Amino acid sequence: MTALTALAWKTAPGRNLIPGIGTESVSSLFLFPFAMTGLLIDLRDRASRRASFSCAAACIAALSTNLSLMAAAGAVSQILLFPSRRRLSGGCLRTLLFVAACTPGDGWTACVTALAAGYTGNRGRGALALAPSIEMGCNLLVLVRTVFQSDSILTPQMVFTLITVGVTISIVRAIAALFTGRISAAFINIFAVPYGMAVVAIGLFAFASAEDSSLSAHAAASALMLDLICIWPAATAFLRIGDLIAAGGGSDRIARLGGLILFAPWLAGLFAAGACVFALLPPGVGFSMLWLLAETTLGLLPDRYASALPFIFLLFGLGGIVALFCLALLRLLMLVMCGAPRSPRMAGSVDIELPTQYPVIVCLAVSAIMSCIPGLITRFAPGFSGALSGEGAETRAIPSVITLTGPDGLSSWTPGAVIIMFAIIMAVLSFLRRKAASVSRSAPRTIFPDIAPTEETLWADGMKIQSSWLPFGEPLLWPGNDVAAAILRQLVFISPATRDYVRRRFFKILLLTLWRVKRAAAGLHIVEAYGLAAILMVAALGLWIVTIVP
Amino acid sequence: MSSSSFFCALTLFVVQFGAVVLVAPLISGFRTFMSARLTGVAAPPLLRRWYLIVICCRTAWPLRPDTGLLTRRAGVIASIAAPASLAIVLTASALVPTAGSDLITAHWSDFFVITLLLLVAQFTCRLPALNSLAETATRGFQQSVSAAVIIPSLFLMAALFFCMSATTNLDIVLSGMRNGSDFGGNAPFVLAAGALLAAAVLESSDPVPEVCGADRAMLMLACDCIFLVWLTLAGDFLWPDTLALISGHASAARNLGAIFTGFFFWMLRCAILCIVLASGSLIVAGPAGRIRLKAVAALLLSLFAIQVLFSSHLSATAEWAERRQQTHNTGSDAP
Numbered sequence: 001m002t003a004l005t006a007l008a009w010k011t012a013p014g015r016n017l018i019p020g021i022g023t024e025s026v027s028s029l030f031l032f033p034f035a036m037t038g039l040l041i042d043l044r045d046r047a048s049r050r051a052s053f054s055c056a057a058a059c060i061a062a063l064s065t066n067l068s069l070m071a072a073a074g075a076v077s078q079i080l081l082f083p084s085r086r087r088l089s090g091g092c093l094r095t096l097l098f099v100a101a102c103t104p105g106d107g108w109t110a111c112v113t114a115l116a117a118g119y120t121g122n123r124g125r126g127a128l129a130l131a132p133s134i135e136m137g138c139n140l141l142v143l144v145r146t147v148f149q150s151d152s153i154l155t156p157q158m159v160f161t162l163i164t165v166g167v168t169i170s171i172v173r174a175i176a177a178l179f180t181g182r183i184s185a186a187f188i189n190i191f192a193v194p195y196g197m198a199v200v201a202i203g204l205f206a207f208a209s210a211e212d213s214s215l216s217a218h219a220a221a222s223a224l225m226l227d228l229i230c231i232w233p234a235a236t237a238f239l240r241i242g243d244l245i246a247a248g249g250g251s252d253r254i255a256r257l258g259g260l261i262l263f264a265p266w267l268a269g270l271f272a273a274g275a276c277v278f279a280l281l282p283p284g285v286g287f288s289m290l291w292l293l294a295e296t297t298l299g300l301l302p303d304r305y306a307s308a309l310p311f312i313f314l315l316f317g318l319g320g321i322v323a324l325f326c327l328a329l330l331r332l333l334m335l336v337m338c339g340a341p342r343s344p345r346m347a348g349s350v351d352i353e354l355p356t357q358y359p360v361i362v363c364l365a366v367s368a369i370m371s372c373i374p375g376l377i378t379r380f381a382p383g384f385s386g387a388l389s390g391e392g393a394e395t396r397a398i399p400s401v402i403t404l405t406g407p408d409g410l411s412s413w414t415p416g417a418v419i420i421m422f423a424i425i426m427a428v429l430s431f432l433r434r435k436a437a438s439v440s441r442s443a444p445r446t447i448f449p450d451i452a453p454t455e456e457t458l459w460a461d462g463m464k465i466q467s468s469w470l471p472f473g474e475p476l477l478w479p480g481n482d483v484a485a486a487i488l489r490q491l492v493f494i495s496p497a498t499r500d501y502v503r504r505r506f507f508k509i510l511l512l513t514l515w516r517v518k519r520a521a522a523g524l525h526i527v528e529a530y531g532l533a534a535i536l537m538v539a540a541l542g543l544w545i546v547t548i549v550p
Numbered sequence: 551m552s553s554s555s556f557f558c559a560l561t562l563f564v565v566q567f568g569a570v571v572l573v574a575p576l577i578s579g580f581r582t583f584m585s586a587r588l589t590g591v592a593a594p595p596l597l598r599r600w601y602l603i604v605i606c607c608r609t610a611w612p613l614r615p616d617t618g619l620l621t622r623r624a625g626v627i628a629s630i631a632a633p634a635s636l637a638i639v640l641t642a643s644a645l646v647p648t649a650g651s652d653l654i655t656a657h658w659s660d661f662f663v664i665t666l667l668l669l670v671a672q673f674t675c676r677l678p679a680l681n682s683l684a685e686t687a688t689r690g691f692q693q694s695v696s697a698a699v700i701i702p703s704l705f706l707m708a709a710l711f712f713c714m715s716a717t718t719n720l721d722i723v724l725s726g727m728r729n730g731s732d733f734g735g736n737a738p739f740v741l742a743a744g745a746l747l748a749a750a751v752l753e754s755s756d757p758v759p760e761v762c763g764a765d766r767a768m769l770m771l772a773c774d775c776i777f778l779v780w781l782t783l784a785g786d787f788l789w790p791d792t793l794a795l796i797s798g799h800a801s802a803a804r805n806l807g808a809i810f811t812g813f814f815f816w817m818l819r820c821a822i823l824c825i826v827l828a829s830g831s832l833i834v835a836g837p838a839g840r841i842r843l844k845a846v847a848a849l850l851l852s853l854f855a856i857q858v859l860f861s862s863h864l865s866a867t868a869e870w871a872e873r874r875q876q877t878h879n880t881g882s883d884a885p
Contacts (some may be wrong), residue, residue: 261626281670282663291662294705298712305860308709312856315709319702322666327698330673330680334691338627338681410717417658418641418667426637429768433633436607436764479687487692490838491699491845 027070027149029228030062030141036233036366037133040240040359048127051134054080058134062141070145071102074138081123081131090121094135101142107154110146111161113139114199118169118192122184129243132188133236136195143199144224147206154206160310162203167317170196174324178331179485182252186332187242190278191235193325197289198227200314204296215407216299222378222404223292229377230285230370231278237363238274244356245271245336248349254335254481256343264351268337270360275329277367280322283418285371288404291413292378294318295406331484339478372416375401555652558796558805562650569813570643574774575599577781577820578755584828599774606767628678628761632768635674639775642667647724648782649812650794656721661711664720664783665704665749671776672697672752675769679758686758692837693754699845700749706852707742713859714738720786727790736790737862741855743787745848750780751827751840778820781827785819792819 038055041048057077064070078095082088094116101109117139123131143162147154154162170193177189201224208216248264249257261268280286297315302308341347370377379401402416579599586593645659645667653659672694679690708718715726727736755773757766786793794812796805835843 281666281673287662287666291660294662294708295718298709298718301709301712305857308860312706312709315705316702319705323698323701326669326673326701327695330691330694333677334680334687338677339687406717408712408716410715410722411660411719412657413660413663414658417655418663421644421655422637422641425640426633429633429637433629433764433768436767439608477683479684479691483688483691484695487688487695487838491695491842 027062027141027145029225030137030144031059032229033137033232033236034058034062034134036363037130037137037236040130040236040363041127042356045126047124050080051127051130054078054131054134058138061138067102067104070141071099074102074141075099078135078138081128081134090119091135094120094139098139098142101139101146107146107158110143111158111165114143114162115165115169118165118173118196118199120188120192122182122188125184125243125247129184129187130236130239132191133232133239136192137232140195140198143202147202154210156207156210159203159207159210162206163200163314166196166199166201166203167314167321168196169199170321171317171324174321174328177328178324178488181254181481183242183246183249183254183257183332183336184252186254186328187239190325190328190332191239193280193321194227194231194235194286194289197293197321198224200318201227201289201293201296204293204300208296208300211300213300213407215409216296218378219292219296219299219407222374223289223296225377226285226289226292226374230367230374231289233363234274234277234285234367237360237367238278240360241267241271241274244352248346248352249343250345250349251343254332257336257341257346258339258478259341259346260337260349262341263347263349266351266357270352270357270364271337272333273364273368274360275333277364277371279329280325283371283415283422285367285374285415288371288374288413288415290318290322292404292406295408295411299407327484334479334483335481342478372419373401374404374415378404554802555796555805558802558809559650559652559654561806562652562794562796562809563644563654565809565813566648566650566653567640567644569816570640570648570775570778571771573817573820574771574778575603577778577817577824578774580821581777581824581828584825585831588828588832599770603767603770606762606770607764609763609766625761625765627681628757628765628769631674631677632761632765632772635671636768636772636775638667638674639671639772639779642671643775643779643782645720646779646782647721647786647793649816650796650809651721651724651728652796653721657719659720661708661718661720661723662704664779666701668776668779669697669701671772675757675772675776678761678765678769682758682760689837690758692841693752696837696841696844697749699841700745700848703745703749703845703848703852706849706856707745710738710742710852710855710859713856724786724790724793727787728793728795736787738855738859739787739790741851741858743784745851745855746780746784746787747823747827748844748848748851750777750784750823751830751844752777781820781823782816785816785823788823789815789819792816 034055038052038059041052041055043049043052054077057073057080061070061073061077064073075095075098078091078098082091094113097109097113097116101113103109117136120132120135123129173189173192173196177186177193180186180189201220205217205220205224208214208220244267245257245260245264246252248267249260251257260271277284278286280290294315297311297318301311403412403414405412576596576599579594579596582599583593583596642664645653645655645664647653647656647659676690676694676697679693680687682690711718711723715723717723727739752773755770755777757769757773761769792812792815794805794808796808800808833843
């Protein structure tokens, strides 16, 4: 509610009356994600009240034009979210770094703060599950303020550090999401990927403005805006969904969940919708940001191979992030939504109620609608990048609302067109499918009609299972939570068995070769006997030719 | 765009859309046929794939009351995943220039969009597999990993296009390649096509046994279409001159003729690439080894393509500078 009040107050006429607070700066953009986070908090207990006050403080920090006010409000918002004495040190360190970064100075402190905030961990259940959104948001706020507003120009070393930090955070967190066995850790790791992308966007913006290419800077700023306004709320809603799943399943371990679609269809639907909106694949909004980032990187690509290498590495890193992120989402979908419940508690989980659904639906719907009109958001970007794109702003035509245009002006991406095309084809296919279902008559043949299900498990909605006939019990029926990790490990590391096989094969080939050489050496006398004759014949032929030709 | 060329572009779009759906199972069948022939086992007929799809379409879901929970749930997920997968791959196929380069959707055919849409379709295709028991689910996830390892190479390929034509729009890149470029011919694109062919290798196109009925047919068709669209993309880079060019000045009949020649060349291209891919099945490797081979091949080919491009780029720039210097010298000598 506090956040909503702040949002309403933003448009109030007397908004500039309070000293130290204004809505003109870039950082007021952060009001939107903070307000959306506040919307998702369910006011029930003390922790949620603390979290909502923290949201309000973060909103004030986003609106403040005064550095000390921002430092105080941001620090308060982070302190309010400290969970317990056990994990206090990390939080304290990050808060101290935040306050240090708020003081005017060079950009290194902000870079270090961004790096430290990338490793924000789990804070707890309930409203505290949304803590990473506020904490990462506050630290990103400082970074944005340092890069966009302060007079200090970032050195190339800082820009390089920022981009490397962003890519590293994203890759490390995506890999952690693939390997973890706890659902809260998986969701927070997935949440941190857009944060890393935002840091990359800020780094690219700083680089482009140092290079004086206003179009690329504009594209990078647009990517940052898309990240903050469209992806951040969806990602926060995704965090909330993860918390609801853990609460419903009664366990934080992925190995005890599963089969969500059977017992909580609404929650499963929201989970799937969140994954679709949030994934870095088309036509979701994540892809729009990724596309802008990739186009900016391509636009900044120098002509020389040596100087282009860092950008090629950055592109490769972006590809790696997309691959790992998609696999992490797929793994969560497989383990949590599909399959069967792996514990009775999960089978007893109930679906979420309507009042709990609404904020999540609102967040996802806002992101989904905005993902169709990314041009509307990027249109505001020149105002924020201010003086940098001042020259290009007059000559550039007003960009279309539904289309994103790359910095070169030739590439473009229209999410709306793809979505409409997809919707039309999908409608036709659904119609055909229904038609086929009504026409089809023959049922599939049962191959073993005499084998019938024998047991019923009441907790699994009457799932019928075969009685076990194996002497040593059932094999593992459902995929465990180490499937993804095992497959990836198998891909990257060569297994000891293979290594042994290769070693044995090598020695075998070596011995065989030696044996063959020995045999060939033993057979040399034949070559000797015939070879001498052959050489003599060749010599005679040569002599004959020499005598004939001249 | 004049009315006749618009009409031709519309015809091209509609014919292409139908052709992809019709030809995809045939091309897939041809590949199975060729790989069976090359490995020395009995080859199934070409039309077998279409036959299977039609048979699946005419089979109903089991409606017995004792239908297990597993089958029902597989039904729910498959009933969403199968049409979605097919719709996504058809959307992607509408963006790829198949037989002619001036499609109606030319403005939207971004390289990133097309390739990542294909990957979404591949992921969606595997969702029913992820929903089944451990063995099938593990295999399904392995196939998803196998699809995902190609993404970093795709980003490198985009760098290639950008260096060549300053855009990632496929239509502009292809028309630039057809007109001939200064920078070392199309050698880097041949390498990129090789990397895309590595992406086209689908491990298995048979959906899980629990899915049946129209959904199974749709999943099979979607797998075939994904394979065909990857092949088409690779073929476009290998041989961009075979794409029909619709011009506003030529008559409609001439344009239509060009379109159908383009379709003939498209099928020829795909058949040749199928034989190439089928010979790839002669390599014996386990599933992990295959994925590793695929990832490394795609990565090396795209890195090599970038290297070739930059070296030719540099030599071309040097030549250009030399020529410029010469003209400058003669210009300064003349007066």
